[in-house]
Amino acid sequence: MTNREVILGRIREALKIVAPPPVYRQGGMKPSALPGSPQQWLPPVGPTLDERIELFSRNAADLQAEFHICANVGEAVQYVKHWMIVDGWRKIGRHSGELTDAVAPALGLAEVRTEDGYALNDLESCDAALTECEALVAQTGSVLVSAPSAGGRALSVLPPHHVVLARQHQMAPDLGAALERMQEKYKDKFPSFLSFISGPSRTGDIERILVLGAHGPKKLTILLLP
Amino acid sequence: MKTHAQEFSESARQYTADLRHRDWIQQALSGYYAKRDECKSRFQNWAGARELAAEIKREAINHLDRYLDEFASKLEARGTKVFWAPDAQAARDYIVGVARQHRVRSIIKSKSMTAEEIHLNEALEKNGFKVVESDMGEYIVQLRQEPPYHIVFPAMHLTRQQISGLFHDRLGSEPTNNPEDLTMIARHIMRRKYCEADMGISGANFAIAETGMISITENEGNARLTTSLPKVHVALVGIEKVLPKLSDLALFLPMLATAGAGQPITCYNTLYGGPRQPDEPDGPEEFHAVLLDNRRTELLADAEQRDALHCIRCGACLNVCPIFKNVGGHSYGTTYQGPIGSVITPHLRGLQDWKHLSQASSLCGACTETCPVKIDLHHHLLRNRRNAVRGHPGRREKLLQAGFVFMMRRPKLYQFVARAGRRLQPLQRLIRGTIFDPLRAWTQTRSFPSLAKKSFRELWRERRIP
Numbered sequence: 001m002t003n004r005e006v007i008l009g010r011i012r013e014a015l016k017i018v019a020p021p022p023v024y025r026q027g028g029m030k031p032s033a034l035p036g037s038p039q040q041w042l043p044p045v046g047p048t049l050d051e052r053i054e055l056f057s058r059n060a061a062d063l064q065a066e067f068h069i070c071a072n073v074g075e076a077v078q079y080v081k082h083w084m085i086v087d088g089w090r091k092i093g094r095h096s097g098e099l100t101d102a103v104a105p106a107l108g109l110a111e112v113r114t115e116d117g118y119a120l121n122d123l124e125s126c127d128a129a130l131t132e133c134e135a136l137v138a139q140t141g142s143v144l145v146s147a148p149s150a151g152g153r154a155l156s157v158l159p160p161h162h163v164v165l166a167r168q169h170q171m172a173p174d175l176g177a178a179l180e181r182m183q184e185k186y187k188d189k190f191p192s193f194l195s196f197i198s199g200p201s202r203t204g205d206i207e208r209i210l211v212l213g214a215h216g217p218k219k220l221t222i223l224l225l226p
Numbered sequence: 227m228k229t230h231a232q233e234f235s236e237s238a239r240q241y242t243a244d245l246r247h248r249d250w251i252q253q254a255l256s257g258y259y260a261k262r263d264e265c266k267s268r269f270q271n272w273a274g275a276r277e278l279a280a281e282i283k284r285e286a287i288n289h290l291d292r293y294l295d296e297f298a299s300k301l302e303a304r305g306t307k308v309f310w311a312p313d314a315q316a317a318r319d320y321i322v323g324v325a326r327q328h329r330v331r332s333i334i335k336s337k338s339m340t341a342e343e344i345h346l347n348e349a350l351e352k353n354g355f356k357v358v359e360s361d362m363g364e365y366i367v368q369l370r371q372e373p374p375y376h377i378v379f380p381a382m383h384l385t386r387q388q389i390s391g392l393f394h395d396r397l398g399s400e401p402t403n404n405p406e407d408l409t410m411i412a413r414h415i416m417r418r419k420y421c422e423a424d425m426g427i428s429g430a431n432f433a434i435a436e437t438g439m440i441s442i443t444e445n446e447g448n449a450r451l452t453t454s455l456p457k458v459h460v461a462l463v464g465i466e467k468v469l470p471k472l473s474d475l476a477l478f479l480p481m482l483a484t485a486g487a488g489q490p491i492t493c494y495n496t497l498y499g500g501p502r503q504p505d506e507p508d509g510p511e512e513f514h515a516v517l518l519d520n521r522r523t524e525l526l527a528d529a530e531q532r533d534a535l536h537c538i539r540c541g542a543c544l545n546v547c548p549i550f551k552n553v554g555g556h557s558y559g560t561t562y563q564g565p566i567g568s569v570i571t572p573h574l575r576g577l578q579d580w581k582h583l584s585q586a587s588s589l590c591g592a593c594t595e596t597c598p599v600k601i602d603l604h605h606h607l608l609r610n611r612r613n614a615v616r617g618h619p620g621r622r623e624k625l626l627q628a629g630f631v632f633m634m635r636r637p638k639l640y641q642f643v644a645r646a647g648r649r650l651q652p653l654q655r656l657i658r659g660t661i662f663d664p665l666r667a668w669t670q671t672r673s674f675p676s677l678a679k680k681s682f683r684e685l686w687r688e689r690r691i692p
Contacts, residue, residue, distance in 0.1 A: 003310035004298070007465065007519050010312075011291040014527035019288055022280065022533065023602050035278035038477035042275065043268040043490075059490070095507070114507045120421055120455065140480065140491040152507035153454035157447050157494075176476030183437075183472060190437060192304070192503045192513075193454075195496040196479070201447040202493055205363035205379065206405040207386050208254050214362060214409055215416060216447025216494070 038176055045139045045173040052138035052171050053224070059141025063199030064212060065220040073099075076223045077106045080130070080163060083221065084109070087161065089127035093118075095151025097132045099165035099225065104130055114151040123154060128161040129217070134194070135181055136166050136222070139174040142198040143222060146182070147191040156197065162217040164197075166224050230559055231582035237557035238586075247383070251551050254382050258545055261488030268490060269480075279481055280600035283536035286435075286468045290526065293435040293468045298517065300438020304500035307514045314344035314520050321346060321427070321460055322353050324514055328458055330355060330425040334416075336442070336449035337361035338429025339377050339539060340462045340518060343561040343574075346427070357427070358419050360448035362412055369396045375555035377562060378486050378541035383554065416448070426452035426510070430463040431538065432478060436471045438499055440515065443482055445493040453498060459510040461498070464518050466535040478538065485598040486540035525573040531606050534569050536599040543593035543603060549586050558583065565593035569606040572614070581614035641683065648677050 001009075046052060053069065060067040070076040076099075083089070084107055091110040094100050104111065112122050131150040133143050143164050150156045172178040175196065182194065201216030212218050228236075241247055266272045286293055298308045311317035325333065333350060335341065335357050347357045347368075359368040363380035367373065369392055374380035381389070386403050393399045399411045428449055430440035440461050442449045453459050469478065475495070483489040502509030526532055544550045544564030555563040560571045560583070568583035584607045593603040615623070633639050657663045659670050668674060680688075 003312055003316070006312050007310050007517070007523070008291050008295060010519065010523035011294070011465075011526060014523050015288065015291065017527065017529040019284075019529045019532045022284065022600065023605070024277065024280075024600060035274060035281045038275070038278065038473075040274060041269055041271045041278060042477065042480060044270055062490070063493075117507055124417070124421060142491060142495075147503070147506040147509065153450070153509045157450045157454065174476060175479060176473050179472050179476060188437075190304075190439070190499045192500040192506060192509055193496070193498060194439075195450065195494055196491070198491045198493050198495075200493075201445070203362045203409055203446045204487070205361070205366065205381055206384075206389055206408055208257055208379070208382070209405045211406045211409040213413070214446035214448070215360065215413060215451055 039174065042174060043139055049168065049171060052173060053168070056136055056138045056141055056171065059138070060199070060222060063141050065141065065199045065222060067222045067224070069224045071226070073102045073225065076165060076225060077103050079221070079223055080107060083128070083161065083163070083219075087127060091126050092128045092130055093123050093126040093151075093155050093159050094130040095132075095155060097149075097165075099132050099167070100130050103165060114155050120154075123158055126159040128163060129155050129159040130163050130165070131156050133164050133166050133170065134185075135170045135172045135178040136224070137172055137175055137178050137196065140196070140198055142175070142178075142196040143220075144172075144178050144182075145195050145197060147193040153193045156195070157201075157216045160213065160217055161219040161221070162197075162200075163221045163223065166222060168224060168226055171224075230579050233559055234557055234582055234586070237559070238553040241554040241557055242552045247554060248552060250383070250385070251554065254379075255545050255551070258488050262484060262542075263488075265484040265488055265490050269484075275477060275481060276598055276600055279477055279598055280533075280536065282469065282474050282477070283538075283599050284533065286470050287466065287526070287532060287535045290465065290468060293470055294433075294465055294517070297433050297435040297438055297468055298515075300435070301500065301515055302438075304438060304503075305513070306438075306500050307512065309514060309516045311516050311518045311520070314518075317344050317462065317516050317518050317520070318346060318349040320516060321462075321514075322349060322355070324458065324460060324512075325350065325353070325355050325425055328425065328512075330458070332419065332423045333357045333425045333427060334360050334419050334423035334452050334456060335427040336429070336444065336452040337364050337380075338427070338462055339374075339561060340429050340464050341427065342374065344462075344518065344520065346462070358416075358423075360416055360419070360446075360452055361444070362409060362446060362448075365412055365416070366392065369393075373556070373561075375563075376541060376544055377539055377564075378544075383556075420451045420455050423452075423456045425458045425460065426456040427460045427462065428453055430461050430467055431482065432469050432475065433463050433467040434469055434472050434475070434497070439472070439497040440467075441475060441479075442496050442498070443479065443492045443494070444496075445487075445489075447494060450494055450496055453496070454509060457510055458512045458514070459498075459501070460514045460516060462516045462518060464520075465522055466537070481598045482538055482540050485542040485596070521574045525570060528573065530609055531569070531573070533599075533601050534566070534573075534603075534606060536601055537566050537570070538599060539566075540598060542596045542598060546592040546596045548588055548590065548592070553586070558586070565603045565607070566601070569601075569603055569610065572610050577610065577614055578618050581610060584608075584610040584614065641681070644677075644681055648679070651677055
């Protein structure tokens with residue numbers, strides 16, 4: 001017998017005894033309208049795009065992420081250049097994509113491109129990362145990235161500043177809607193890596209005091225293009 | 227050798243008398259309470275969310291064979307090596323085997339209570355493999371060579387001065403009282419470790435059956451680095467982590483963050499569905515998922531307490547438990563502390579050796595009330611007490627019970643004993659708390675109420691015959 005059969009056998013044996021109904025359903029309590037769907041209980045999200053962008057913006061601010069709405073690529077370049085000058089960037093990591101290809105050349109910096117493989121130390125020494133994403137989540141202020149949409153696994157976590165370029169149509173109301181989009185897009189050919197990023201890396205392990213940039217980026221900037 | 231019960235009792239007595247420790251924990255948790263309540267209030271209806279979460283876990287656990295099989299098959303279809311570990315030894319041997327096969331030199335690990343449960347680090351180190359914990363709190367307790375104090379906040383018992391002193395002694399860093407500086411010291415050390423490590427070990431918060439993915443929740447980014455850079459990734463997954471559908475995460479991720487840390491959402495919630503795929507630029511060449519039973523199926527077989535397997539390890543029940551806050555996390559001597567640990571440890575490690583934990587409760591029910599997946603925690607503690615007595619009745623308790631029954635069946639005897647008690651109680655004051663006191667266990671630290679001057683029977687008689 002394989003281990004798989006052993007464990008599944010134990011489980012089937014255990015489940016022969018039916019569990020009693022949960023306490024909250026016992027004792028003549030009327031079955032309530034609960035449980036319904038997650039959207040009924042989770043924090044509310046407005047129906048229009050403007051409301052969702054507004055909510056995303058508030059949540060991003062709470063998470064200490066920087067969020068800007070850009071009218072065009074030129075404006076996005078201005079925001080990125082601002083940080084380039086302030087923090088003295090010399091080298092950035094990025095992947096090839098419609099938006100990254102439009103913004104990166106205007107910076108005139110040395111680049112590490114991840115799509116064809118890269119040297120780890122080379123990427124580690126980058127001052128910032130420029131990526132795209134799969135979706136933004138209004139309800140939580142999160143950015144959903146995947147291996148194909150953000151240049152692999154490491155690019156969005158290794159450099160100290162992560163800049164995300166997104167389009168308005170990528171704004172999803174909640175986590176469930178963002179995951180649903182992934183299921184529609186990839187069917188059963190999912191990328192090996194998907195991550196909801198909610199603000200810059202943080203820790204509270206020392207006296208529960210919040211410190212940003214624990215192991216991942218200290219800064220997260222999200223630029224929303226039309 | 228001391229029994230686990232004696233060790234618990236001694237440690238609990240020491241910690242409870244340490245007022246500074248109690249203040250410290252209380253203070254650490256007060257911020258959590260405020261943030262947790264604020265996050266809950268953002269929900270349209272937290273009670274509805276809890277009930278839905280409980281129903282989803284109930285479905286998953288009561289059809290575990292089907293969902294686990296689906297999970298494993300989907301993972302394997304994408305090139306993941308799935309190992310089914312019936313017990314801790316099998317899991318340890320397998321992971322040591324993977325490390326040997328790849329001749330790894332250094333291992334980086336992200337936080338996993340399941341790895342603590344099977345003492346994975348000790349096993350790897352005994353076989354010559356160096357393991358570095360990358361989570362900040364876990365790294366600190368690893369340097370101190372002690373187990374995590376709390377399943378979510380491993381180093382919550384330490385002050386910044388203690389951590390600064392530890393880093394100075396062990397890492398040679400300059401002393402500092404700034405938490406940010408301390409964090410950066412660890413960050414710099416860890417960066418080198420990530421780049422050198424050739425194997426990464428992680429746990430998993432959820433296992434998604436529908437799509438064959440594990441989900442890891444973390445704030446620091448250490449788990450993401452652990453699972454991205456080394457060429458081998460091993461994830462240790464308890465079989466109870468299963469969720470049926472990908473969309474279930476939409477509920478569980480915000481709930482875990484709210485209940486666990488008082489955050490609306492944790493910084494990184496990452497899904498891994500396999501090793502690096504052909505069109506992807508990076509990621510491990512090999513991904514191993516180790517599915518651990520280790521007596522979880524015995525808990526599953528206890529239909530009454532099966533819902534204890536709903537646990538998502540958020541730690542909320544520890545944070546509200548008056549016993550935890552007084553005796554501290556280390557007194558338990560278990561991997562999982564607090565109410566959930568007291569419920570499941572007797573199942574995972576033997577009822578008779580760990581039955582004393584069923585008494586580590588005031589039965590106030592705060593744990594049951596706060597649990598995001600509605601585990602009937604404090605009633606399970608009572609069930610464990612009952613089962614422990616059934617399996618192994620104590621002679622003293624049996625004798626006391628028999629004596630009590632004998633007396634209660636004889637009204638005259640009862641009246642005599644009650645009257646004698648009233649007369650003798652003043653004398654008890656002379657021996658209170660000493661070894662001659664039959665009520666010593668109680669009276670050492672508490673006062674014993676005095677018996678009423680007149681019994682109900684006497685009062686009844688007086689008032690009926692005016």
